[in-house]
Amino acid sequence: MLTKRIIPCLDVKDGRTVKGTKFRNLRDAGDPVELAARYSDEGADELVFLDISASREGRKTFLSVVERIAKAIQIPFTVGGGIGALDDILRVLDAGADKVSLNTAVVLRPEFLREASLAVGSQSIVVAIDAKRENGGWNVWIKGGAERTSLDVLTWATRTANLGAGELLVTSMDTDGTRTGYDLDLLRTISDLVRIPLIASGGAGTKEHIKQAIVDGKADAVLAASIFHYQEISLSDIKRYLHENNIPVRV
Amino acid sequence: MIGIIDYGAGNIRSVGNALDRLGVEYFISSAISELERAEKLILPGVGEARSAMESLDRSGLIAWLKTVQVPFLGICIGMQILFEHSSERDTKCLGVVPGSIRRFSASQTKVPHMGWNQVTLANESNLFQGIRSDEFFYFVHSYFAPVTEHTIGVTAYGGSFSAAVQKGNYYGVQFHAEKSGNAGLQLLKNFIQRC
Numbered sequence: 283m284l285t286k287r288i289i290p291c292l293d294v295k296d297g298r299t300v301k302g303t304k305f306r307n308l309r310d311a312g313d314p315v316e317l318a319a320r321y322s323d324e325g326a327d328e329l330v331f332l333d334i335s336a337s338r339e340g341r342k343t344f345l346s347v348v349e350r351i352a353k354a355i356q357i358p359f360t361v362g363g364g365i366g367a368l369d370d371i372l373r374v375l376d377a378g379a380d381k382v383s384l385n386t387a388v389v390l391r392p393e394f395l396r397e398a399s400l401a402v403g404s405q406s407i408v409v410a411i412d413a414k415r416e417n418g419g420w421n422v423w424i425k426g427g428a429e430r431t432s433l434d435v436l437t438w439a440t441r442t443a444n445l446g447a448g449e450l451l452v453t454s455m456d457t458d459g460t461r462t463g464y465d466l467d468l469l470r471t472i473s474d475l476v477r478i479p480l481i482a483s484g485g486a487g488t489k490e491h492i493k494q495a496i497v498d499g500k501a502d503a504v505l506a507a508s509i510f511h512y513q514e515i516s517l518s519d520i521k522r523y524l525h526e527n528n529i530p531v532r533v
Numbered sequence: 534m535i536g537i538i539d540y541g542a543g544n545i546r547s548v549g550n551a552l553d554r555l556g557v558e559y560f561i562s563s564a565i566s567e568l569e570r571a572e573k574l575i576l577p578g579v580g581e582a583r584s585a586m587e588s589l590d591r592s593g594l595i596a597w598l599k600t601v602q603v604p605f606l607g608i609c610i611g612m613q614i615l616f617e618h619s620s621e622r623d624t625k626c627l628g629v630v631p632g633s634i635r636r637f638s639a640s641q642t643k644v645p646h647m648g649w650n651q652v653t654l655a656n657e658s659n660l661f662q663g664i665r666s667d668e669f670f671y672f673v674h675s676y677f678a679p680v681t682e683h684t685i686g687v688t689a690y691g692g693s694f695s696a697a698v699q700k701g702n703y704y705g706v707q708f709h710a711e712k713s714g715n716a717g718l719q720l721l722k723n724f725i726q727r728c
Contacts, residue, residue: 284650284690327649353550358671358712378546380712403580405645405673448645477639479647532649532669
């Protein structure tokens with residue numbers, strides 16, 4: 283049976299893992315390669331690395347981090363953050379990443395999504411959507427949550443699937459970093475709408491939250507950061523809990 | 534030495550990293566003159582069948598691939614093109630394993646089939662020595678191979694499909710062994726030491 287994936291996410295800035303609240307207040311959370319190896323050993327199903335470096339130097343450092351990660355772990359991983367051109371995609375895949383996560387660039391120019399999926403295949407393209415509640419719906423935000431767009435999240439999710447997205451990584455900006463649980467309405471609505479895998483993100487604080495994202499949010503995978511970084515709940519605890527609740531997981 | 538066939542399709546670096554981890558020597562090439570010196574061959578693959586076949590054709594490898602005598606392992610698309618035909622852009626494949634590749638039905642399941650799924654062992658094969666039945670491997674694909682007499686591992690998604698096949702010296706795995714943790718490494722080690 284296809285299992286639900288648990289995906290630790292690491293935000294990387296200038297070669298170090300950091301974690302903030304609602305995209306702000308960044309704190310150091312360790313060496314990404316070391317963390318990657320630890321998560322892989324503990325049973326992570328995949329990993330996501332988001333480069334949030336602002337400088338050119340930071341981006342160069344990140345690429346070498348990707349190469350080191352590819353040598354250190356034997357599970358799939360996705361790389362995102364600031365990918366704006368086909369060359370960027372080829373560079374990170376060539377460095378050993380399995381997938382890239384695209385966000386701002388494809389919102390600004392949706393045709394880029396089609397070009398990217400034709401060039402490297404949909405299986406390597408994750409579209410990340412940052413969603414924020416507004417007037418009973420959700421709006422797409424870009425540039426790491428700094429800029430609002432008038433784009434409706436549901437319209438955009440459907441469109442990305444048609445343009446060649448292989449899966450969707452949906453982050454609720456309202457719940458991200460709050461550790462109060464995922465935005466289940468958002469997840470369920472998107473999961474009912476699109477026929478590609480959905481990764482839930484933003485808000486995990488307990489193992490119950492992760493179960494809810496899968497059962498109530500109908501997510502195929504769940505992404506979380508801080509609950510893993512500070513070792514409050516281990517991956518194996520979460521998997522055991524999900525298994526006990528009849529959710530298929532790799533154990 | 535292990536030869537990894539380079540035809541510009543994706544995960545060569547990942548397969549190389551996995552072999553590095555096993556401490557196995559390998560080379561990467563698209564030239565028959567070099568590849569025919571390999572003791573074993575690996576055909577990696579990411580992407581889709583038509584472009585894989587086209588790029589093998591451009592490298593002049595197709596006729597040769599059908600006559601290889603050494604143990605041969607196709608991974609993902611590298612397994613699918615061992616079959617006769619793929620409905621992915623109506624593509625004629627190598628035809629060393631009988632059967633056709635078809636697409637998952639999106640009305641029944643989400644497509645692609647992506648993530649860790651179990652492989653139930655079907656027929657005995659050295660490829661799976663020391664690996665339990667129903668072990669987890671990592672899959673990413675939208676097209677699948679049917680279950681036939683050459684199936685050595687079966688996976689359920691919608692219906693059942695061939696997760697692994699063997700016909701003579703030709704082996705194929707639909708999952709990404711190079712990304713499937715310790716079980717994947719064990720499988721690659723089996724291919725290198727026991728096949």
